[in-house]
Amino acid sequence: xxxxxxxxxxxxxxxLIGSRSRExxxxxxxxxxxxxxxxxxxxxxxxxxxxxxxxAMKAAEVVVVCFPPExxxxxxxxxxxxxxxxxxxxxxxxxxxxxxKLFYFKSLGAGEGERSAAEAIQELVKPIPVVSAFQTVPxxxxxxxxxxxxxxxxxxxxxxxxxxxVSRLVRDIANLRPLKVGPLxxxxxxxxxxxxxxxxxxxxxxxxxxxRIVPWMPTP
Amino acid sequence: xxxxxxxxxxxxxxxLIGSRSRExxxxxxxxxxxxxxxxxxxxxxxxxxxxxxxxAMKAAEVVVVCFPPExxxxxxxxxxxxxxxxxxxxxxxxxxxxxxKLFYFKSLGAGEGERSAAEAIQELVKPIPVVSAFQTVPxxxxxxxxxxxxxxxxxxxxxxxxxxxVSRLVRDIANLRPLKVGPLxxxxxxxxxxxxxxxxxxxxxxxxxxxRIVPWMPTP
Numbered sequence: 001x002x003x004x005x006x007x008x009x010x011x012x013x014x015x016l017i018g019s020r021s022r023e024x025x026x027x028x029x030x031x032x033x034x035x036x037x038x039x040x041x042x043x044x045x046x047x048x049x050x051x052x053x054x055x056a057m058k059a060a061e062v063v064v065v066c067f068p069p070e071x072x073x074x075x076x077x078x079x080x081x082x083x084x085x086x087x088x089x090x091x092x093x094x095x096x097x098x099x100x101k102l103f104y105f106k107s108l109g110a111g112e113g114e115r116s117a118a119e120a121i122q123e124l125v126k127p128i129p130v131v132s133a134f135q136t137v138p139x140x141x142x143x144x145x146x147x148x149x150x151x152x153x154x155x156x157x158x159x160x161x162x163x164x165x166v167s168r169l170v171r172d173i174a175n176l177r178p179l180k181v182g183p184l185x186x187x188x189x190x191x192x193x194x195x196x197x198x199x200x201x202x203x204x205x206x207x208x209x210x211x212r213i214v215p216w217m218p219t220p
Numbered sequence: 221x222x223x224x225x226x227x228x229x230x231x232x233x234x235x236l237i238g239s240r241s242r243e244x245x246x247x248x249x250x251x252x253x254x255x256x257x258x259x260x261x262x263x264x265x266x267x268x269x270x271x272x273x274x275x276a277m278k279a280a281e282v283v284v285v286c287f288p289p290e291x292x293x294x295x296x297x298x299x300x301x302x303x304x305x306x307x308x309x310x311x312x313x314x315x316x317x318x319x320x321k322l323f324y325f326k327s328l329g330a331g332e333g334e335r336s337a338a339e340a341i342q343e344l345v346k347p348i349p350v351v352s353a354f355q356t357v358p359x360x361x362x363x364x365x366x367x368x369x370x371x372x373x374x375x376x377x378x379x380x381x382x383x384x385x386v387s388r389l390v391r392d393i394a395n396l397r398p399l400k401v402g403p404l405x406x407x408x409x410x411x412x413x414x415x416x417x418x419x420x421x422x423x424x425x426x427x428x429x430x431x432r433i434v435p436w437m438p439t440p
Contacts, residue, residue: 192409
């Protein structure tokens with residue numbers, strides 16, 4: 001997910017890739033930079049830089065959390081001290097597990113009921129606002145720089161300013177449509193669409209399905 | 221929801237409308253029958269009949285439960301004694317409430333955590349299998365006999381035979397696509413898409429939104 005967002009946003013934004021290893025971040029940044037430059041040519045106005053996680057978080061205006069679900073709580077707990085007021089955190093995390101060939105929503109951490117990943121992150125980083133987004137956009141779409149993304153991105157969050165900024169970032173990826181669906185408490189149900197989509201793919205022979213909200217079309 | 225399904229299915233199926241009042245059921249059946257005959261003309265192979273709830277449930281092969289959420293538990297509890305082995309129950313119920321202008325998933329009954337309506341009904345009618353379906357199809361689409369329904373119907377259920385039969389019933393409505401998303405425990409997340417869609421409509425100026433699963437399109 002992170003690599004796809006990086007290449008898409010680098011057309012117009014300065015992207016900082018965070019990693020535990022600065023060297024690995026630098027290598028990934030260089031690989032994605034070449035891909036982006038090759039595709040956007042001299043229309044590319046952004047940049048891609050690799051940093052250690054802490055340095056990336058300090059410098060960023062918007063911090064996109066796309067850790068694997070099982071690593072998210074520990075990673076955010078270790079890094080949250082580097083956040084500062086005025087930043088926005090975006091959670092793309094989908095907490096799920098696989099059982100008997102199908103996928104199910106599964107909260108991060110133990111004994112926490114069915115809390116969303118975005119709420120778990122919000123608890124850790126408050127008062128920095130968290131916006132939940134991008135869960136239903138398949139990484140394979142985003143990573144394929146040629147792919148046209150006629151998709152909807154559902155946004156949940158409690159902070160209107162943060163929601164507006166993330167909506168704008170969604171619009172900065174051609175053809176993606178941001179759709180607000182209410183406060184962060186709804187993030188669970190957005191996150192839970194992803195295991196449904198994966199099950200729909202497995203059980204009905206689809207490939208990398210995503211969703212599109214279909215508006216009412218008045219008919220004759 | 222029930223009226224739309226009745227008119228759509230009456231093209232090829234015999235529909236029994238159940239109501240507490242046989243007279244009211246009969247009036248509704250007559251109204252919908254006229255609509256269906258006017259639209260399908262002599263291609264209509266099904267029928268529409270109004271009965272008391274108990275008589276409708278006894279005679280039906282597939283029982284579609286589309287009570288308002290707040291009435292569902294009491295109504296199904298009162299009627300379940302009329303079900304018999306070999307029948308299938310379809311739940312279209314969306315348990316939700318409105319608060320501060322937006323919609324939220326809200327379990328049926330009190331103190332039951334966040335159980336889906338379909339699981340609550342399954343508990344009441346076991347061992348008759350329950351299939352969860354149609355929650356994301358706006359009633360306004362279904363009710364408009366002219367509307368072309370290029371939509372997906374997500375199906376959750378534990379009984380493969382019942383799922384196959386309901387899939388076929390979905391296909392019997394032109395252009396609807398049935399997509400299985402796993403066992404009944406996933407119904408909660410299907411049901412919870414409806415309040416997300418309504419919120420998306422309210423917050424983003426859409427009208428009667430529904431969803432379409434978009435398959436992966438390999439690009440150049």
